[in-house]
Amino acid sequence: MVPAVNPPTTSCHVAVIGAGAAGLVAARELRRSGHSVVVFERGNQIGGVWAYTPNVEPDPLSIDPTRPVIHSSLYSSLRTIIPRECMGFTDFPFSTRPENRSRDPRRHPGHSEVLAYLKDFAREFKIDEMIRFDTEVVRAEPAAKNPKKWRVESRNSGDVSDEIYDAVVVCNGHYTEPRHALIPGIDSWPGKQIHSHNYRVPDQFRDQVVVVIGSSVSGVDISRDIANVTKEVHVSSRSTTPETYEKLPGYDNLWLHSTIETVREDGSVVFGIERRYKYYFPFLDTKGEVIVEDNRVGPLYKHVNDFTSGRLFMSIDLLVNVLDVYSKWVAVVLAGRVKLPSQEEMMEDTKMFYAKLEASCIPKRYTHLMAELDSQFVYDNWLADQCDYPRIEKWREQMFYNVFKRIQAQSNKYKDDWDDDHLIAEAYEDFVKFTSNYPSSLIES
Numbered sequence: 542m543v544p545a546v547n548p549p550t551t552s553c554h555v556a557v558i559g560a561g562a563a564g565l566v567a568a569r570e571l572r573r574s575g576h577s578v579v580v581f582e583r584g585n586q587i588g589g590v591w592a593y594t595p596n597v598e599p600d601p602l603s604i605d606p607t608r609p610v611i612h613s614s615l616y617s618s619l620r621t622i623i624p625r626e627c628m629g630f631t632d633f634p635f636s637t638r639p640e641n642r643s644r645d646p647r648r649h650p651g652h653s654e655v656l657a658y659l660k661d662f663a664r665e666f667k668i669d670e671m672i673r674f675d676t677e678v679v680r681a682e683p684a685a686k687n688p689k690k691w692r693v694e695s696r697n698s699g700d701v702s703d704e705i706y707d708a709v710v711v712c713n714g715h716y717t718e719p720r721h722a723l724i725p726g727i728d729s730w731p732g733k734q735i736h737s738h739n740y741r742v743p744d745q746f747r748d749q750v751v752v753v754i755g756s757s758v759s760g761v762d763i764s765r766d767i768a769n770v771t772k773e774v775h776v777s778s779r780s781t782t783p784e785t786y787e788k789l790p791g792y793d794n795l796w797l798h799s800t801i802e803t804v805r806e807d808g809s810v811v812f813g814i815e816r817r818y819k820y821y822f823p824f825l826d827t828k829g830e831v832i833v834e835d836n837r838v839g840p841l842y843k844h845v846n847d848f849t850s851g852r853l854f855m856s857i858d859l860l861v862n863v864l865d866v867y868s869k870w871v872a873v874v875l876a877g878r879v880k881l882p883s884q885e886e887m888m889e890d891t892k893m894f895y896a897k898l899e900a901s902c903i904p905k906r907y908t909h910l911m912a913e914l915d916s917q918f919v920y921d922n923w924l925a926d927q928c929d930y931p932r933i934e935k936w937r938e939q940m941f942y943n944v945f946k947r948i949q950a951q952s953n954k955y956k957d958d959w960d961d962d963h964l965i966a967e968a969y970e971d972f973v974k975f976t977s978n979y980p981s982s983l984i985e986s
Contacts, residue, residue, distance in 0.1 A: 551877045552576055553707035553852075556693045558678050558824070560668075561589020562659055563856040564712035566630055567868040569666045571710070574872035579706075580668070581695055583612070583677040587663050589714050590614060591656045597739040603719045612714075614738045618766050620649045620956055622758050622948070626968040627940050628655070630865040631931070633662055634972040648965075649956035673697065681709050682826040689850055708852035708875055711822060720836070722754045725803040732804075743767040752777060754801065758948055761789075765953055768795045777801045791953030820857070820909075827853065836906040842887040843923070844909055845871070851881060857909045863921050869928045879927055917941075936967040 552575045557564050560582035571578045586592055593615045600608045621628060625648055629635030635658050638644040645654035663669055673695070680694040684705055691709045695702050719736045727734075740763060747770040753760055756778030768774045771794065778785070779800045789795040820833050830849045831839065838857055840848060845867065847853040854871045856864070873879045881887065898908060911917040922932045940961060947955035 551875060553875045554705075555579070555708045555710060555875065556581065556678075556681070556691065556704075556706040557671075557710045557712060558681070559589055559712035559714060559856075560584075560587045560672050560674075561591065561712060561714055563714070563864050563868075564589070564710075565659060565663055565668055566865045567710050567712055567856070567871065568668050568671050570865065570868035570872040571875070572671070574876045574878075576872065576875060578671050579704075580672040581676050581678045581693075582672050582674050585674050587669070587672065588656045588659050589712075591652055591659060593617075593652050593656070595741055597741060601733075601735040601739050602721065603736050603738050604721070611739075615652045616737075616740050616763065616766065617742050619652045619762070620647070621652075621655060622649070622762075623944055624648045624940055624959075625650060625654075626965060627937050627944075629658070630662065632865070632975045633665065634968075634975060636969070636972055647957075648959070678824045680824050680826060681711075683828065683850055689852065691850070691852060708854065710854045710856070710871060711825065712856040713822065722801075724754075724801055726806075727804055729806050730804040731806065737763055743770045746771050748772050751775070752801070756780060756797065761948075764789075764795060765792065768792045789953070831855075834905065837908040839908070840888065840891045842881070842891060843920070846874070846881065846887070848884045848887050863917075863924070863933075866921060866924045866928065866930060869930055870924045873928050934968075934971060936964045936971070940964050940968075 553571075554577050555571050557567050557571070557578060557580045560568075560580050564580055564582070565587060568578045568580050584592060590613055592613055594611060594613050595617070596611055598608050598611050603610075625635045625637075635655075637646045639646070644657060645651050647654075676695050676697040678693060678695050679701075680692070682692055684690040684692045691706045693704050693706055693709065695704075719738045721736065737759070743766050746767045749771055750773045751767060751771050753764045753767075753774060753776045756776050761776065764774050764776050773794045773796070774792075775796045775798055776789070777798050777800055781797065781799045783799045785797060785799045787797050789797055820836055820838050822833070825831070827847065827849075831841065831847050831853065838844075838855060841855055841857070842848060844857045845854055847855075852875075856867065870879070874881060882890070895908070898905075911920060918933055918938055924930075925932045943959070943961050943964070944955065947959070952958070
């Protein structure tokens, strides 16, 4: 059911934390709805996780809390997991740029192409003028004199600012603070260890035997990247049966195993790479109203909104193409065009969702994962209906299904071999509706 849409009643002063994909589109949608916006970006450019750096942290496992933190987790050879047609914002397609030969035309392009797309987006909508670069938010909390407003403390080159905002939208990502596998015997194991957050190029693993902990898409991508230089790569996966020991297609030195039960002092496992992260908001103080427990951020209504102030919005694990719908929802809620349920109703809805996860034996740490694509699309369309915005296109849904089928088939060529050209044609037919508004965004099917 679509809630009543009322004329705009409120213009808010909003702080957006982070100028990655989520922060950029949030800033655009908030300004479109009549809000004033300040975007805080700790780095010197937009892009967030898509701003590649060859630098890594001095602590290879990223455990030391005093370490200098590198925000990006990109590795040099990374290409997008999902096709570009699915990644772009609805009204600003991530289409090819045939007029610019320096751009990456591949359907699954490298990370530099994604960053270039985000820069195109920011330039088109003049988002840079809302961003404070090299400015870190060190604290965001309900204001002392008015808990319905938010106090934001930020720091730039040693200068500290203390400001009051009507609302805060948190878009700082979750690829900075790694989660680590708990493996018996790891403390006395003599081999090298590195978290994939600090992986950039494969050369350091040349002629070694490597164990990669985790068989997610990115884990398998890294396994294939290093398999070109290593002696052997063994992927440990919790989603396999205990007896699993099989060669992965396309390589003679890449093997899939079940979960590691222990490691021993003989050093037979050289090292492990794990690609899991945890939600981390060191600047956020909600007085205990919103907490992170076993990677569940909550309680949050629909993964987004806190119950108490109603003015804290979190960007939690959303696909790029959904971020614009999410941002529209945040903007219209703050403008008063969509009314939130009562605090009691939101809490009851969230409790029912948690109970459903528990009944399905889904661990708490996967609360925001939406591993089943059906769940993701139901959520996306709920947001769209709330905003009176078009639902997710059928071609986009089918593309997602197709690419994940290719991934699950353990194909090492899924980024360059596909059979859904008819869906690409449908996508570009849709793209024409929007690209005529942006002459610089030419497309070629």
